[in-house]
Amino acid sequence: MSEILRKLLDNGILQLGIWETVYMTFISAFFSYLVGLPLGVLICVTAKDGIRPIPWLNRILDVLVNIFRSIPFIILMVAVLPAAKLIVGTSLGNRAMIVTLVLAAIPYVARMAESSIKEVDKGVIEAAQSMGANEFSIITKVLIPEAKPALLVGAVISLVTILGYSAMAGTIGGGGLGMIAITYGYQRFNNEIVWICVALTIIIVQLIQEIGMHIARRTDKRTA
Amino acid sequence: MIELKNICKEFKTQKGSFTALRDVSLDINDGEIFGIIGLSGAGKSTLVRCINYLEKPTSGQVIIDGRELGALNKKELLKLRQNIGMIFQGFNLLEQRTVLKNICFPLEISGRSKADAQKRARELLELVGLSDKENAYPSQLSGGQKQRVAIARAMAPEPKYLLCDEATSALDPDTTRSILELMREINRKLGVTIVVITHEMKVIDTICDRVAVMDNSIVTEVGEVASVFAEPKSEIAKKLILPELKTVENITGGERIRLIYNGESSFTPLLSNIILSCGVPLNILHAETKDIYGKAYGEIILQLPEDSRSAARVKNYLNANNITYSVLEGGGKNVGNTSQAVG
Ligand SMILES: Nc1ncnc2c1ncn2[C@@H]1O[C@H](COP(=O)(O)OP(=O)(O)OP(=O)(O)O)[C@@H](O)[C@H]1O
Ligand SMILES: [Mg+2]
Numbered sequence: 001m002s003e004i005l006r007k008l009l010d011n012g013i014l015q016l017g018i019w020e021t022v023y024m025t026f027i028s029a030f031f032s033y034l035v036g037l038p039l040g041v042l043i044c045v046t047a048k049d050g051i052r053p054i055p056w057l058n059r060i061l062d063v064l065v066n067i068f069r070s071i072p073f074i075i076l077m078v079a080v081l082p083a084a085k086l087i088v089g090t091s092l093g094n095r096a097m098i099v100t101l102v103l104a105a106i107p108y109v110a111r112m113a114e115s116s117i118k119e120v121d122k123g124v125i126e127a128a129q130s131m132g133a134n135e136f137s138i139i140t141k142v143l144i145p146e147a148k149p150a151l152l153v154g155a156v157i158s159l160v161t162i163l164g165y166s167a168m169a170g171t172i173g174g175g176g177l178g179m180i181a182i183t184y185g186y187q188r189f190n191n192e193i194v195w196i197c198v199a200l201t202i203i204i205v206q207l208i209q210e211i212g213m214h215i216a217r218r219t220d221k222r223t224a
Numbered sequence: 225m226i227e228l229k230n231i232c233k234e235f236k237t238q239k240g241s242f243t244a245l246r247d248v249s250l251d252i253n254d255g256e257i258f259g260i261i262g263l264s265g266a267g268k269s270t271l272v273r274c275i276n277y278l279e280k281p282t283s284g285q286v287i288i289d290g291r292e293l294g295a296l297n298k299k300e301l302l303k304l305r306q307n308i309g310m311i312f313q314g315f316n317l318l319e320q321r322t323v324l325k326n327i328c329f330p331l332e333i334s335g336r337s338k339a340d341a342q343k344r345a346r347e348l349l350e351l352v353g354l355s356d357k358e359n360a361y362p363s364q365l366s367g368g369q370k371q372r373v374a375i376a377r378a379m380a381p382e383p384k385y386l387l388c389d390e391a392t393s394a395l396d397p398d399t400t401r402s403i404l405e406l407m408r409e410i411n412r413k414l415g416v417t418i419v420v421i422t423h424e425m426k427v428i429d430t431i432c433d434r435v436a437v438m439d440n441s442i443v444t445e446v447g448e449v450a451s452v453f454a455e456p457k458s459e460i461a462k463k464l465i466l467p468e469l470k471t472v473e474n475i476t477g478g479e480r481i482r483l484i485y486n487g488e489s490s491f492t493p494l495l496s497n498i499i500l501s502c503g504v505p506l507n508i509l510h511a512e513t514k515d516i517y518g519k520a521y522g523e524i525i526l527q528l529p530e531d532s533r534s535a536a537r538v539k540n541y542l543n544a545n546n547i548t549y550s551v552l553e554g555g556g557k558n559v560g561n562t563s564q565a566v567g
Contacts (some may be wrong), residue, residue, distance in 0.1 A: 127316035127374075130276055131330040131381070132305035141332065145320050221320050221361040 002192050004184055021176035024094055025163045028101035029155070032162070036106045037151075039065070040113025041139055045067060051125060068107040073165050076104050077172060079082065097166065097174035105162050112158055116150035117143050133168075149220035156212030160205050164171050167201065177201055226252040226275060226385065226417070231284035233270055244270040245281070245457040246441040254384075257411050257418045259428040259449065261464055262438030267423045271438070272387050275419065276308045277301055288385075306334055309378030309416075313390035315370040317362040317377070323347070324358040327377045334381060341380075348376035352406060368399035375406060379416070386410065386418045392427060404430050425464050429453070429516045437461045450516055454484040454548060466552075478530040480509060480552040483542075485522035494547070495524075502541050525552070 012143045039061065045051055045060040068076070077100050081091040084099035120143055128142045144151070170178025177197045185193035217223070233245040244267045252258045262268050273279035274286055277293045286293040288304065296304065317326050324345050332342035349355045352372040362370055371391060378386060388407065392400040408431050410416050410449045420432060428449055429436050437460055444458035456462045466482070483494075499506055507527035514521045528535040542549050 121316070121319075123312060123314045123316040124318060126278060127310070127312065128329070128333075129278060130305060130308070130310040130387075131333065131378075132302040133330075133333045134302055137333045141329065142318065146318060148320060175561075219320075222363045 004114060004188065004190055005192060005196065008180070008193070012056035013184075014196075017177045017180040017197075018173065018204070019096060021163065021166055021178070021201070022172075023203060024098055024101065024122075024166045024169075024176055025159060028098050028105060028162050028166070029159050030100070031102040032109045032158070033155070036109025037113045039106065039110040041117060041143065043110065043114045043138065044117045044143070045135065049122075050127060051111050051129070051138055065107040065110050068104075069111065073104050074168055074171075074209060076100075077165075077169060080104070081172070092173045093176050097169040100169060101162055101165050104165055105158065109154075109158050111152060112154035116147045116154050119150055120146045122162070149216050149222075152212065152216035152219060156209060156216065159212065163201070163205060163208070225254055225289060226250075226254075226289040227417070228271075228274070229285040231271070231274055231281045231286070233267075233274060233279060233300065234282045243441055245274070248284070248441075248443050250436055250443060250446065252417065252419060254417050255411075255415055256433040257408070257420060257431050259420045259422065259432035259435040260438060261422055261425065261428050261435060262460065263423060263464075266460075267441045268423075268438055268439040269389050272310075272389050272419060272421050275385075275387060276305050276310060287516040304329065306381045307383050308385045308387060309381070310389070311371065311374045311378050311381040311391045313393045315362070315367070315374045315394075317370055317373055319362050322359050322361055323354065323365070323373050325375055326362070327380050330377060330380050334561045344380055345376070348380055351379070351410075352376045364413075367395050369404060371395065371399075371403050372406065375403075375410070379410065379414075384417060386416050387421075388418065389421045390423070391420070393422065393424070400427070401430070407431060423464075427516050437464065450521065453514075453516060453521065455550065477507065478528040479535055480525055480527050481539075481542075482552055483522075483524045483526065483549045485524075485549060498538060498541055502534070502537045504538060505527050508536070519530070 005014075043058060043061050043065070046054040046061070048055060048058070050058075071079070080100050080103045081096065082126055083103065084096040085091040087099050088095045090096050124146060125138060125142060128138050133141070166174065166176055166179030167181070170180070170182055177200055181194050181197035184190060185197060228248055228250045231245050231248040232243065235242045235244055248267075248271060250258075258545060260268050260271065270279055274281050275288075276284065280294075288308070291304070293301065293304070295301070317458075318329065321329070324342065327345035327348055328338075328341040331344060332338075346355070346358065349358055352375055354369060354372055354376070356370065357365065357373075362373070365373065374391075375386075386407075391407075392403050395403060404427065407418055407420070411418050411431075418431075420427060422428060432449050434447060435449050435452055436443045437452065437456075437458060438444065439458065439460035444460055445452060445456075452461060456465045494507070495508075498504075506529075508524065509524075509527055510525040512523050514523065528538055540547075
């Protein structure tokens with residue numbers, strides 16, 4: 001065990017890094033779903049085969065999501081730092097990073113939600129319409145509950161993606177395993193630290209995957 | 225009462241517009257089971273979807289109990305739909321909800337309390353004979369059971385009308401029969417007016433009072449099932465009602481005639497009487513009895529002798545005895561299922 005590693009463990013820096021990675025990921029995912037899920041639903045609903053077609057709105061949202069999705073995270077991250085400053089008062093630290101992560105993840109989550117909800121059987125929606133359900137009831141009682149297993153699978157993928165983003169955020173002032181790998185590993189030519197961070201990241205990703213997929217499977221009543 | 229007045233429906237597609245309904249007018253009376261039959265693509269689903277305005281007609285009026293649907297605002301339309309249940313070929317149950325919750329769905333959206341909804345849902349489960357399945361999920365049910373749940377769900381808000389779009393087309397014959405029986409029971413016991421869409425004559429025979437025959441976006445004939453069955457007038461009706469003729473198309477020989485019987489008489493004395501009194505041999509190409517809305521009907525297709533004198537003698541006998549028959553054209557190879565009804 002190298003000198004640096006022992007120091008990192010003794011000072012609790014590595015433990016803190018793990019915690020920061022996990023909590024940034026989940027908090028960011030939570031806030032990106034708060035906006036991304038309704039956005040995805042809105043795109044579905046306003047599409048031309050949706051339950052309330054509004055072509056112009058659909059077009060605008062679609063283009064916006066596409067634009068944001070096509071900017072590489074590392075560039076977007078730097079670009080939205082001023083926005084972070086505006087929202088949380090600083091462009092440094094974990095809070096600022098969460099803002100960047102959320103802004104970067106929203107379009108991703110929106111697409112994920114859109115594709116899950118699109119899979120809901122048109123016949124079931126039609127049945128609900130034939131019973132006199134309004135759009136709001138269809139969204140809350142048909143689209144989202146019926147798409148729930150797919151949405152959960154999407155959430156697992158989003159979490160893993162956001163976790164990847166959070167590591168990159170370590171390069172511009174965020175905490176977490178990405179920051180540790182860069183500051184203590186890469187910049188000090190200590191490969192051991194880099195590999196430890198890699199291993200820890202893999203373990204966290206695996207845990208999210210396994211637990212998340214298990215929940216998604218359990219939720220799905222089609223295979224009950 | 226459901227009144228359809230000059231309904232037209234055009235679909236705009238990339239390749240231009242397609243007319244799925246052309247000037248369709250129909251009246252569906254309260255308390256009856258009304259069938260709409262036609263081949264695939266005839267426009268049946270489009271027509272039935274116009275009845276509850278899932279599809280808005282391009283022109284024409286849909287009037288339900290005196291209210292024109294086109295004149296209603298959205299809220300009124302949604303309210304009115306609660307009075308028109310609908311079931312589908314694909315069942316369209318909510319896969320993530322239990323049977324009981326599926327049946328509660330239409331009650332939930334109309335704002336009934338949960339306890340109230342569940343009480344009503346259990347009554348319906350009893351009606352459709354699935355009380356032991358209330359906690360099952362649709363994926364755990366057979367097709368027939370799924371359709372029973374769909375019927376229970378459609379009936380939950382106590383609708384006056386029930387629309388059935390190919391509700392039995394995905395089911396085997398036994399299950400089809402049991403679902404049709406259930407539909408008839410709902411019609412008789414609860415007085416629900418039922419509109420049945422199908423491409424199978426058997427479904428029409430079994431439960432419908434009246435039938436409309438559709439072909440190529442238009443209604444070609446409407447009438448009591450028994451009379452349409454006895455004397456189909458349009459090409460398409462003949463094709464749907466006389467499908468068996470395909471199998472005898474290749475038989476050459478004399479003219480073929482179709483006799484229809486109702487339950488009051490029987491074939492045997494008739495056939496022997498014809499043969500004895502006319503002194504001619506007859507070929508039986510096809511014989512069948514059908515249950516049309518609870519009444520037995522017999523259908524028989526005979527081939528007359530090739531020499532025209534013998535054939536004329538048989539026809540005279542039938543005419544003299546007031547027996548309805550129709551001549552199937554082209555005794556031999558050149559069969560178009562055209563027939564002329566002779567009374
Ligand atoms: N939304 C639509 N856009 C374009 N064309 C349509 C649309 N819906 C139906 N059609 C066309 O209208 C015609 C009638 O369709 P419809 O579904 O009413 O037929 P159907 O009699 O119910 O047939 P099936 O027995 O196959 O269900 C078909 O040619 C179909 O392609
Ligand atoms: Mg159809």
